[in-house]
Amino acid sequence: MPHDPVPHLVIVGGGFAGLWATRALANAPLRITLIxxxxxxxxQPLLYQVATAGLSSPxxxxxxxxxxxxQHNVxxxxxxxxxIDKQQRRVLLGDATYVDYDLLVVASGATHAYFGHDEWAKDAPGLKxxxxxLLLRRxxxxxxxxxxxxxDPDKKAAWLSFAVVGGGPTGVELAGTLAEIARHTLKNEFRHIDPASAKVRLVEAGPRVLSSFPDTLSLKARQQLERLGVEVLTGTPVNNIDAQGFQLGDTFVPARTVVWAAGVAASPLGRTLEVPLDRAGRVQVLPDLTVPGHPEIFVAGDLASLMQDDGRPVPGVAPAAKQMGAHIADSIRARLHGKPAPPPFRYNDQGNLATIGRMAAIVHVGKLQLSGLLAWWFWLAAHVFFLIGFRNRLVVLLNWGVAYWSYQRSARIILGSPYESRKPVAPESTQ
Amino acid sequence: MPHDPVPHLVIVGGGFAGLWATRALANAPLRITLIxxxxxxxxQPLLYQVATAGLSSPxxxxxxxxxxxxQHNVxxxxxxxxxIDKQQRRVLLGDATYVDYDLLVVASGATHAYFGHDEWAKDAPGLKxxxxxLLLRRxxxxxxxxxxxxxDPDKKAAWLSFAVVGGGPTGVELAGTLAEIARHTLKNEFRHIDPASAKVRLVEAGPRVLSSFPDTLSLKARQQLERLGVEVLTGTPVNNIDAQGFQLGDTFVPARTVVWAAGVAASPLGRTLEVPLDRAGRVQVLPDLTVPGHPEIFVAGDLASLMQDDGRPVPGVAPAAKQMGAHIADSIRARLHGKPAPPPFRYNDQGNLATIGRMAAIVHVGKLQLSGLLAWWFWLAAHVFFLIGFRNRLVVLLNWGVAYWSYQRSARIILGSPYESRKPVAPESTQ
Known part of the structure; x- marks a missing residue:
């Protein structure tokens, strides 16, 4: 296979799948290029905390x-x-250069999708x-x-009306945190409004929020949301969104701030592989995570579509992405050493957890089901533990410690002047 | 004076001058509007740390x-x-609304200035x-x-050539930190360049850097900069800057990254007062910090121009701004209680300190002159002490602790895709 003495592995995407594959190949006889x-x-699991001013980007x-x-081979x-040009075995970059590969891992992830309503994007930004x-925080x-x-009282009320569309983990986290901000964080800071009077609505087209959890936990989550002050609206899809609000069935609900947490679509890079995709644009991979006819091309993470033995798809979550990355590294190492391929990829579901707000979460690990404060501690420990970097863990814990005591959110900084359009980034040529 | 039973004080600007005036009037019988x-x-004294990825915005x-x-009166x-409409006693806002005042404090500060060369702004951004x-960090x-x-080796070298124009505190801090990043922070992270080969130049038109310090300390600062790897060029002004580099006398120096730290100009709001300004556009205030003929209008901070008894201007530094804010609060309190006005404002120079880079600084307090490590500890203590907010101090100390040990800078996150122009902020109407 290699024309070079050392094969060249190109990994596209430094998310959980790509980074875990890269790190698992630290000592392999390969040249790795991570793009x-x-x-x-x-x-990404803590991105909503940046949007809600609890954490800062770094x-x-x-x-x-x-x-x-x-890792010197990277x-x-x-x-x-x-x-991606499968025939020439090269990836093409936006600056018209290309990189040749012997082996390729495509892990370029997903973005948010508006199900054919891209015109909603400007009034209902998403979070990826x-x-x-930072835009959402602002x-x-x-x-x-x-x-x-x-x-004007009606206009005031519309500015104090918030909606989150989509009752998955991100939507629930955003709605819960928003309610907490309105009720606690901003207390006493305004003179002409009572922030606690803000309406926060969570809109889910399906029958329940957090539908990947068992019914009982899903119900607990709803109760916890309601206790935080969130109005949960299930069972009716949003059929329009504009700058003034959203349409739910026959009802127009005024809301100047709508957040989109309802759908994801795979990275468009998958299409350029010219292999079968699923409805969300994900690449239908073989059980070894390669694509049909091209054992040198692996696809992993949110871009990969694979059914489990029970007929359910492998979920688009961080643990699945990491496991895929590690599995691909195993396959590549086996090939390099002329050993048999590892058994087909199987997702090892280590449990599911979602946070709802201050001291509220749900956890489902095997037969264990937790909700409330205990679940929240479990969630906190797991998330801080999995953060990369010693400094990040300390700072995040410190921020949360202060936030827990004081209800304060330290990153409440509006970037960009509210009165000018944001300064454009200075033009930078690449020449 | 007041038509209202309680006089209305409008303070324009929440920097050191405006905020200190506001806080000093916490218990005064006033309605205060801080805009x-x-x-x-x-x-602001730590802004260069955000630009150089050592701290994050919050x-x-x-x-x-x-x-x-x-503070319920604010x-x-x-x-x-x-x-500002002195006759009608009102300030006009950008959204065409206005606010009436009985007493006014204008403390809208300064911005960077290019001395008639605004065309340099796109290639040599400033820092205010x-x-x-964040733009500079990027x-x-x-x-x-x-x-x-x-x-191409020449183009590579031009990308690794950095220049900071202006040898005041901000310029020195930026140049020193940049040299540290190139030599230490980025070590081992690149495969096709040696970041330590980067050239960092500090260009100062005058004869020495940090000219507000005594000669001996200024020389120490220069030596410390050179030890960090900065080339210090004094005595020649920059006479052109473009995307490829800058012109110094007869020499063109290739540099893809030029930072402007050479000049400030007062906020344009000063002009609308229609009173005498100095050359930098600052308002020439009376010794009680009011403007001629309008005892109800105070000007403070970087916008105010006032000579000290020795004929030198009050410097545009944070302690001077705080002292002005506090002095104005005293004057206002005296008037409210029908007491005699306090004596004219006098700047109490508590010393001058500047940091140069890792473990390098200079300090001048009365007869005390320090440089090097001891000065750096002094600088650190003073700056962390004056930061507002318990959480900020802890986080900043933690970040610096980690940075000190590891040479790492935690905020090395490039925001905005390098391959698209930055997303515009979603249009927001105010209606």
């Missing part, structure tokens, strides 16, 4: 170069892969990147400022 | 509403004051706001990425 269009690995992100500085490259989170904080400055 | 176009007070900023939440208003700092970190990706 990502961001300079950092992002701990708390949940670490430069890929730094994480991998001691070359980290900042670049945007725009397509740090930039999304929008949430400015809504209270606008309400404070508004004299 | 700022940002939602936060910024600890570490050095705190929401004004939060700082003042328990209404914090997010707004941009665009002009958090947005400036530019600095991307320069190393571009160098890594570049194959």
């Amino acid at each position: 990502d269009r961001r300079n950092h690995h992002l701990f 708390d949940i992100a670490a430069p890929l170069r730094h994480i991998l500085r001691r 070359d980290v490259r900042l670049g945007e892969v725009v397509s 990147t740090l930039d999304d989170a 929008k949430l904080l400015l809504a209270f400022e606008r309400a404070e400055a508004e004299s | 700022d176009r940002r939602n936060h007070h910024l600890f 570490d050095i900023a705190a929401p004004l509403r939060h700082i003042l939440r328990r 209404d914090v208003r997010l707004g941009e004051v665009v002009s 706001t958090l947005d400036d700092a 530019k600095l970190l991307l320069a190393f990425e571009r160098a890594e990706a570049e194959s």
Whole structure:
């Protein structure tokens, strides 16, 4: 296979799948090029905390170069892969350069999707990147400022009306935290509004929130949300969103701030592989995580679509992505040493946990089902433990310690002037 | 004077001068409206640390509403004051509303200035706001990425060539920290460049850096900069800057990254007062910090121009701004209680300190002159002590503790995709 003495592995994407594959191949006789269009690995499970001003960006992100500085077989490259040429075995980058590979791992993830309603994007931003989170933070904080400055009572109420569309983990976390901010964090800070009078609605088209959990936990989650002050609306899909609010069945609900947490679509890079995709655009991988006819191409993480033995898909969660990355590393190592391939990939479900707000969460691990305070401690420990980097863990714990005591959220900084359009980034040529 | 039973004091600007005046009037029989176009007070002396990825934005900023939440005579208003109508006694805001005052404090600060060369702004950004700092951080970190990706040796060298224009405290801090990043922080992280080969130049038109310090300390600062690897170029002004580099006398120096730290100009709001200004656009205040003919209007902080008894101007530093704010509060309190006015404002120079880089600083307090490690500890203690907020101090100390041990800078996150122009902020109407 290799024309070079040492085969060249290209990994596209430094998320959980790509980074775990890279690290598991630290001592393998390979040249690895890890390409990502961001300079950092992002701990996505805590992204909602950046959006809601509890953490700052560097708390949940670490430069890929730094994480991998001691792994000498890796070359980290900042670049945007725009397509894959299976015949020539090369990936093409946005700056019209290309990188040849002997082995390829595509782990470029997912983005949020509006199910054919891209026109909703401007009024209902989603949450996938740090930039999304900072934009959302700005929008949430400015809504209270606008309400404070508004004299018309209906307009004031519309600025104090928030909706989160989508009752999955991200939607639940956002709605719960927003209610906490309105009721506690902003207490006493305004003179012309009572932030606690803000309405926070969580809208889910399906019959229940957190539907990947058992019914009983899902119900507990709803109760905890309601206790925090969130109005949970299930069973009716949103059929329109604009700058003034959203349409739910026959009812128009005024809301100046709507957040989209309802759907994801796979990275468009999957399409350029020209192999079968599922409805969400994910690549239908073989049980060894390669694509049909191309054993040198692996797909992992949120971009991969694979059924489990029980007929349910492997979920798009961080543990599944890490396990896929590690499994691909095993396969590659076996090939390099002429050993038999490992058994087909199987997702090892280590449990499911979601946080709802201050001291509220649900946990489902095997037969264990927890909710409330105990679940929240469990969630906290797991998330801080899995954060990359000693410094991040300390700072995140410290931030949460202070937040727990004081209800304060330290990152309530509106970036960009509210009165000018944001300064454009200075033009940077690559020449 | 008051038509209202309680006089209305409007304070424009929540920097050191405005915030200190506000807090000193906590128990005064006044209605205070504090107007700022940002939602936060910024600890500007540490802004260079955000630009150089040592701290994150919330570490050095705190929401004004939060700082003042328990001061019930204050209404914090997010707004941009665009002009002042002395006759009608009102300030006009950018959204075409206005606010009437009985007493006014104008403390809208300064911005960076290019001395008639505004065309340099796009290639040599300055550093006054958090947005400036994040833009600069992005530019600095991307320069190393571009160098890594570049194959042409001359272009590679130009990406690894950095210049800071202006040898005042900000310029010295930026140059010293940049040299530290190149030599230590990025060590081992790149495969196609040696970051330590980066050239960092500090360009000062005058004969020496940190000219507000005595000659001997200024020389020590220069030596410490050179020890950190900074090339210090004094005595020649920059006469052009473009995307490729800068012109120094007859020499063109290639440098893809130039930072402007050479000049400040007062906020344009001063002009709308229609009173005498100095050359930098600052308002020439009377010794009681009011403007001629209008005892109800005070000007403070970087916007105020006042000579000391020795003929030197009060410097544009945080302690002077705080002292002015407190002095104005004294004057206002005296008037409210029908007592004689306090004596004219006198700047109490408590000393001068500047940091240069890791473990390097200079301190001048009365007859005490320190440089090196001891000065650095002095600087650290003073800066952390003056940071607002318990949490900020802890987090900043923790970040610095980790940075000290490891040479790491935790906030090395490039925001905004390097491959798209930054997403515009979603349009927000105020209606």
